[in-house]
Amino acid sequence: MxxxxxxxxxxxxxxxxxxxxxxxxxxxxxxxxxxxxxxxSLPWIVVSMFLAGLVSQWLQPEMVARWLGREAGLFGMVLGALIGMLGTGSRFAVYPLAVSLLAADASPGAVVAFTTSWQLTSLARLPAEFPFFGMPFALVRFAISFVISVAGGVLFEWLWRILSHFR
Structure with missing residues (x-):
């Protein structure tokens, strides 16, 4: 345990x-x-775990490594953040999916960009912000959140590489 x-x-x-x-x-x-x-929460957790298991079988490690792996560099982190923007699911679905991406050779930075973007940005929620904040405010907040997601992935990847030398 x-x-x-x-x-x-x-x-x-x-x-x-x-x-x-x-x-x-x-x-x-x-x-x-x-x-x-x-x-x-339990039904969500159970269904999400089964979904993550299914997705992990569908993910082709070669494809994930090519698009989201370390060799993809900044592009992989931007792509991870873009995919995160599409997420509307609960954390019980997103975190197992993120672990599946790591297991399929996605870089830690791309996974951090994915999960951070999922938390900070959402294309599905964006229109709901317009009546409250106005379109300019909501779009600027959205853009900054996206940049923060990518920057967080870059920073995490850099720190992770440094820390991995001490393990």
């Missing part, structure tokens, strides 16, 4: 124990809320 998961589980258990000692009803309410969130 993953050590990080064990630590988070221990801290969570300690938090519930402390909450129970102070106000048992609060701890019960928190547990009920957690179970409700799990019930709401």
């Amino acid at each position: 993953d050590r990080t998961l064990l630590w988070i589980a221990a801290v969570t258990g300690l938090g519930y124990a402390l909450a129970w000692s102070k106000a048992p009803s609060d701890a019960l309410d928190a547990a009920r809320s957690s179970v409700a969130m799990l019930g709401q």
